[in-house]
Amino acid sequence: MKQEMSDPVMAFDGNELWTIHYRVFRYKRSSGKPHYDKFNVEIAPHETVLDGLEKIWAFQDRSLTFRHACHHASCGSCGIRVNGVEKLPCIVPIREVTRDGGTVLCEPLRNFPLVSDLVVDLGQFYRRLEEAHFQIIRSSEPIERDEHESSNVHTRFENCIECGLCVSACPVSGTDGLYFGPAALAASWRMIQEPRGVDPLSVRSNADQEHGCWRCHVAFECSEVCPSNVDPAAAIMALRQDLLKRKLLRLFQRGDHDRA
Amino acid sequence: MAEKAVQSHHVVVIGAGSTGVAVAHDLALRGFAVTVVERGAIASGTTGRNHCLLHSGARYCMSDPVSAQECAQENDVLRSIMPHAMELNGGLFVALTEEHRAYKSRFQEACQTCGIDAPWLTPEQVLALEPHVHPDNLGAFHVPDGVFDPLRFCLSFLATARRNGADVFPFTRVDELIQRGSAVEGVKVSDLHTNRVRRIEADLVVNAAGPWAGEISAMAGLMLPMDPTPGVMVSMRGRYCQRVINRLGMPSDGDIVVPQRETSILGTTSWSVPRADTIPIPEEHVALLLERGRALIPALAESEPQGIFTVARPLIHEMVKDTRQVSRGFECFDHAAEGVQGLVTIVGGKTSTSRAMAETTADLVCSKLGIQAPCRTRETRLESYRAFYYT
Numbered sequence: 001m002k003q004e005m006s007d008p009v010m011a012f013d014g015n016e017l018w019t020i021h022y023r024v025f026r027y028k029r030s031s032g033k034p035h036y037d038k039f040n041v042e043i044a045p046h047e048t049v050l051d052g053l054e055k056i057w058a059f060q061d062r063s064l065t066f067r068h069a070c071h072h073a074s075c076g077s078c079g080i081r082v083n084g085v086e087k088l089p090c091i092v093p094i095r096e097v098t099r100d101g102g103t104v105l106c107e108p109l110r111n112f113p114l115v116s117d118l119v120v121d122l123g124q125f126y127r128r129l130e131e132a133h134f135q136i137i138r139s140s141e142p143i144e145r146d147e148h149e150s151s152n153v154h155t156r157f158e159n160c161i162e163c164g165l166c167v168s169a170c171p172v173s174g175t176d177g178l179y180f181g182p183a184a185l186a187a188s189w190r191m192i193q194e195p196r197g198v199d200p201l202s203v204r205s206n207a208d209q210e211h212g213c214w215r216c217h218v219a220f221e222c223s224e225v226c227p228s229n230v231d232p233a234a235a236i237m238a239l240r241q242d243l244l245k246r247k248l249l250r251l252f253q254r255g256d257h258d259r260a
Numbered sequence: 261m262a263e264k265a266v267q268s269h270h271v272v273v274i275g276a277g278s279t280g281v282a283v284a285h286d287l288a289l290r291g292f293a294v295t296v297v298e299r300g301a302i303a304s305g306t307t308g309r310n311h312c313l314l315h316s317g318a319r320y321c322m323s324d325p326v327s328a329q330e331c332a333q334e335n336d337v338l339r340s341i342m343p344h345a346m347e348l349n350g351g352l353f354v355a356l357t358e359e360h361r362a363y364k365s366r367f368q369e370a371c372q373t374c375g376i377d378a379p380w381l382t383p384e385q386v387l388a389l390e391p392h393v394h395p396d397n398l399g400a401f402h403v404p405d406g407v408f409d410p411l412r413f414c415l416s417f418l419a420t421a422r423r424n425g426a427d428v429f430p431f432t433r434v435d436e437l438i439q440r441g442s443a444v445e446g447v448k449v450s451d452l453h454t455n456r457v458r459r460i461e462a463d464l465v466v467n468a469a470g471p472w473a474g475e476i477s478a479m480a481g482l483m484l485p486m487d488p489t490p491g492v493m494v495s496m497r498g499r500y501c502q503r504v505i506n507r508l509g510m511p512s513d514g515d516i517v518v519p520q521r522e523t524s525i526l527g528t529t530s531w532s533v534p535r536a537d538t539i540p541i542p543e544e545h546v547a548l549l550l551e552r553g554r555a556l557i558p559a560l561a562e563s564e565p566q567g568i569f570t571v572a573r574p575l576i577h578e579m580v581k582d583t584r585q586v587s588r589g590f591e592c593f594d595h596a597a598e599g600v601q602g603l604v605t606i607v608g609g610k611t612s613t614s615r616a617m618a619e620t621t622a623d624l625v626c627s628k629l630g631i632q633a634p635c636r637t638r639e640t641r642l643e644s645y646r647a648f649y650y651t
Contacts, residue, residue: 028452028453028454028455029453029454030454030456031454031455051538054537054538055538057300058537058538059538062433063450063452063455065300065431065452065453066301067301067304068300068301068304068308069301069302069303069304069307069308069309069410069411070308070309070310070410070411070567070569071308071309071567071569071571072493072495072523072525072566072567072568072569073495073523073566073567074312074409074495074520074521074523074567075303075308075409075410075411075412076411077301077308077411090567090569091566091567115453116431116452116453116454119301119431119453122649123649123650124650125649126646126649126650127646127649127650129646130644130646130650135344136344136345136412136644137343137344137346137347154347154349154502155347155348155349156347156349156499156502156519156520156521157347157409157520157521158521159521159522161521162646228521228522229522
């Protein structure tokens with residue numbers, strides 16, 4: 001039986017307004033210790049956690065810093081922890097995380113240097129993506145297939161929106177600052193699958209290091225929080241298998257050579 | 261007396277949306293010392309919540325041929341300077357009814373006039389390219405539309421500006437313009453990472469604050485009648501087309517589906533609001549977009565919205581006649597005409613034409629400061645957006 005879709009417009013709850021208590025992590029360089037500020041926000045249940053942060057900024061505290069741009073889970077810039085879980089607040093409706101009179105806790109991503117309030121420094125993260133030679137555009141397979149599908153080759157952006165949620169959720173990234181992290185390793189696997197002119201051997205040897213794919217503890221937290229269907233954990237497992245297979249092949253080949 | 265070298269001229273650019281970042285890049289490339297200040301994150305205003313459409317110009321070919329030609333030219337330039345920030349799969353203008361098809365010859369002539377390559381496809385050809393377009397379509401024009409990532413668009417300009425010596429300060433809010441008499445000589449800003457206030461002196465200030473440009477010019481006692489004109493967009497889960505799917509006809513509400521990554525973005529509507537911050541989204545706009553999106557691509561009925569967003573277009577009052585029939589062109593003001601030296605404002609336009617807007621603005625800056633330095637942004641390939649973060 002076909003599952004009945006709720007009419008998305010019904011997601012608007014009329015003129016209902018909830019009062020939500022935002023608890024927001026605050027930190028300003030050179031002005032005291034990190035702390036939490038509380039803001040009461042009038043917000044409709046269908047509005048997003050990010051809408052609430054914008055309301056706080058617009059009407060209560062213009063010094064609040066948080067990153068955002070696209071408001072539809074495409075730019076990857078608004079990632080924070082909402083009630084302790086890594087999210088893109090631009091696509092999280094208030095009703096999904098609390099109820100009228102409830103609290104929403106907003107904190108910056110973990111495992112990145114803190115800049116101020118909800119803003120973290122992603123410099124190292126982006127450097128690692130570049131080191132994985134991660135390209136931005138891929139040739140894509142059409143996503144919705146049917147018998148009429150054409151065989152044209154199209155270009156589109158890679159699924160990874162480079163938001164950093166996976167790194168924040170990863171327990172290994174929390175203890176090993178040198179670990180490449182799930183996004184960069186998933187990027188390496190993509191480049192091996194579809195090299196686009198990049199030498200896959202250099203991508204493999206970059207990933208095949210102490211702080212590379214072997215450091216992963218298989219916690220799967222990364223795939224749990226990924227908002228863009230990248231599944232970094234599966235990519236890391238595939239990368240390990242690929243590297244192991246090659247190592248074994250090399251061993252056997254050397255063995256053959258020794259016997260000869 | 262020897263002329264001052266271009267490097268000794270310092271220009272402050274207010275705003276890091278598509279206009280400000282392109283102005284910063286242009287000026288840095290010409291050799292100016294440039295400082296960009298942005299009160300929020302890069303692209304956190306109008307540009308970020310963009311439809312992501314790289315215009316071929318076809319959308320405006322009948323209603324606003326000047327803008328259309330500008331789009332067509334800029335489309336070529338942007339493709340060559342930042343291919344890494346774009347999905348370049350083209351676009352269709354689809355006739356669903358006889359009423360739409362009646363525009364066929366007019367659209368064709370308008371495209372020709374504007375220099376836009378637009379071959380006509382039969383319904384069968386349309387379905388071969390885009391199987392999810394309505395099966396009863398009556399044919400479509402194929403145009404060189406594209407899709408870009410608005411944040412990466414801005415970061416690419418800024419990474420390149422930085423390589424050429426520009427300083428970029430996001431989360432740095434302009435509180436006052438520094439003035440001697442009526443002349444603007446810099447900005448007083450709050451660094452929101454530290455909550456410290458500081459002064460940045462400048463030979464000239466460029467106001468590129470988009471729909472908030474009126475708030476900046478008001479600091480110099482100038483009246484700039486902004487008319488923030490928002491539009492709603494709905495990002496649907498799933499990619500139902502490879503090309504941008506437009507409805508053939510005059511630009512109107514709910515006539516476009518822009519695919520990006522794994523989503524399909526339905527757009528858009530147009531109305532007027534008193535202020536550009538936190539605009540409530542009218543429910544009926546969302547309903548209209550869903551209905552009209554499904555008319556173009558019926559399979560969208562199986563999908564659901566992932567993000568619903570709106571933001572104000574940075575139009576000024578005199579540009580707006582009816583909110584749809586406005587020119588999407590831009591205006592560059594030298595406020596010396598109103599007695600305020602040292603301040604230039606650039607408003608209007610579209611992300612797709614921001615490089616051209618920047619060229620006009622930088623030409624004005626050069627002429628005001630008595631500098632001769634040619635524009636080189638047409639042929640300068642931009643850095644990867646990632647470089648903005650790690651350099």
